Amino acid sequence: MQSLKLRPLVFYPPFSSNPLQSFLLSFSTASSSTPKYHHSKEATFLFDFLNSNFKLSKPQSVFISKRLSGTTFPRNHPLSVINFFKQIGFSQIQIQTIIRQRVQILFSDVDKTLRPKLDLFQQLGFQGSDLSGFISKYPTILTASLNKTLVPSVEAIKKIVRNEKDLIHVLCKCGQILPKYQLFVSNIAFLESCGIVGNQVLILLKRQSRLLCLSQSAIRNYVLQAVELGFHQNSRMLIHALHTISGLRKETFKRKLDLIQSFGFSKDETLQMFKKYPALFRVSDKKLKVGIEFFLHTVMLPKSALANQPVILMxxxxxxxxxxxxxxxxxxxxxxxxxxxxxxxxxxxxxxxxxxxxxxxxxxxxxxxxxxxxxxxxx
Incomplete structure (x- = not known):
C-alpha cells in the first residue's frame, strides 16, 4: 500500500474525557491527498460528536451537515473553536450554551474573528470567569462585527456611563444591546425626545435594557400607554412608568388593577397609586393582597392614606x-x-x-x- 504523506496538525488539550480525545488522536495526521471518503469519515465523526455533546436542534444539525458536506473539510475547524474557548477558561457548560444558541460560531476564524472580540472586552476589564460568564450569557456578541457594531456600541454606552467602575456592571446588564448598535442609538434618541435623558437612560440600561432593543414603534406605543395613564412627557416619572408597562402584559396590568379595586379602592384611587409608585404593579399578587389586608384591617389605615403612600406596600x-x-x-x-x-x-x-x-x-x-x-x- 502506498504510504501517505503526513502533514503536522496543531494539538490542543483534550476538551474533556469524551470521544474528542480519541477523535483528535485518530486525525492527528492527515494527508493533503487524502481520498474523498476520509473527509466524509471525519465529517461524520465530527457531526456525531457535536450532536451528542451539544444536543443540537434539527435546524442546527442541518446547518452543520451542510457546512461539513463536500470533499473539502471546513477551513475553520469547529474543534479549534471549542478548544480556543476551553483554553481561555470557558467551562464545558458555557461552551455548550454558546454553541446551542449560535451554532455558526463553530465555523469562526479564531484569530481573525473570535480573539479580537474577546480582547475588546478584556481591555474593558472583563477577566476570567467574568469574561466567560458574560460571553456565554450574550453569545450573539461573537457574531456581530467588531468595528462596525461592537466598538461603536461600547463607545455609545461609555457616553452614558460616566463612571468607568460601573461600566462592567452595566454591560453585564445590557449585553444584548451590543450587537444592535443602530437600533440602540435610534431608541436612545427617541427617548431623549420624550425627556428621558442623562441618569434616566442609565436607569433603563441597568433595570430594563430589554426595552432599548425593541423596535421604535413598540417603544412609542409604551410611551403612548403611559401618557394615557396620566404620565407626562418630560416628567421624571415617565421612565418608571415605561419600566413597569414594558415588563407587564396588558392582562397582568389589568389583574393588578382589579385586585386593588377588590378592596374597595376606586379606579381613580388605584391609578393614583400606580402614578405615585409604578413599581407597585411589579410586585406579586400575593404580596399586594397581604399588604393591603394588613394595612386596612390590622392597622386600620384609611384607604386614602394608602392611596397617598403606596410605597409602603413595597x-x-x-x-x-x-x-x-x-x-x-x-x-x-x-x-x-x-x-x-x-x-x-x-x-x-x-x-x-x-x-x-x-x-x-x-x-x-x-x-x-x-x-x-x-x-x-x-x-
Whole structure:
C-alpha cells in the first residue's frame, strides 16, 4: 500500500474525557491527498460528536451537515473553536450554551474573528470567569462585527456611563444591546425626545435594557400607554412608568388593577397609586393582597392614606412592617412618646428608627428590641 504523506496538525488539550480525545488522536495526521471518503469519515465523526455533546436542534444539525458536506473539510475547524474557548477558561457548560444558541460560531476564524472580540472586552476589564460568564450569557456578541457594531456600541454606552467602575456592571446588564448598535442609538434618541435623558437612560440600561432593543414603534406605543395613564412627557416619572408597562402584559396590568379595586379602592384611587409608585404593579399578587389586608384591617389605615403612600406596600411584611408595628403598639400602650402615625414610623430609615424609637428609651430598650427583632433577639 502506498504510504501517505503526513502533514503536522496543531494539538490542543483534550476538551474533556469524551470521544474528542480519541477523535483528535485518530486525525492527528492527515494527508493533503487524502481520498474523498476520509473527509466524509471525519465529517461524520465530527457531526456525531457535536450532536451528542451539544444536543443540537434539527435546524442546527442541518446547518452543520451542510457546512461539513463536500470533499473539502471546513477551513475553520469547529474543534479549534471549542478548544480556543476551553483554553481561555470557558467551562464545558458555557461552551455548550454558546454553541446551542449560535451554532455558526463553530465555523469562526479564531484569530481573525473570535480573539479580537474577546480582547475588546478584556481591555474593558472583563477577566476570567467574568469574561466567560458574560460571553456565554450574550453569545450573539461573537457574531456581530467588531468595528462596525461592537466598538461603536461600547463607545455609545461609555457616553452614558460616566463612571468607568460601573461600566462592567452595566454591560453585564445590557449585553444584548451590543450587537444592535443602530437600533440602540435610534431608541436612545427617541427617548431623549420624550425627556428621558442623562441618569434616566442609565436607569433603563441597568433595570430594563430589554426595552432599548425593541423596535421604535413598540417603544412609542409604551410611551403612548403611559401618557394615557396620566404620565407626562418630560416628567421624571415617565421612565418608571415605561419600566413597569414594558415588563407587564396588558392582562397582568389589568389583574393588578382589579385586585386593588377588590378592596374597595376606586379606579381613580388605584391609578393614583400606580402614578405615585409604578413599581407597585411589579410586585406579586400575593404580596399586594397581604399588604393591603394588613394595612386596612390590622392597622386600620384609611384607604386614602394608602392611596397617598403606596410605597409602603413595597416594604417587606416580615422584615419591616410587622416588626415596626409591634414597636409602634408597645410605644402607644406604655405612653412612651407621641408617635405621629404608623406610616411615619414605617417610612423612617433603619438608623433613624432605631435611634428615635428604641435606643432613646434606655429603660425599655430591651423590651422594644425584643418586640422589633422577636425570635432573632430571644435566641
Amino acid at each position: 416594604y417587606s411584611i416580615e422584615d419591616r412592617v410587622f416588626p415596626r408595628y409591634r414597636v409602634f403598639q408597645l410605644l402607644k400602650s406604655h405612653n412612651l412618646c407621641k408617635v405621629p402615625s404608623f406610616v411615619y414610623v414605617l417610612c423612617l430609615s433603619e438608623e433613624m428608627f432605631l435611634g428615635k424609637y428604641i435606643s432613646k428609651f434606655k429603660e425599655n430598650t430591651e423590651a422594644l428590641l425584643i418586640a422589633y427583632k422577636g425570635h432573632h433577639i430571644a435566641g
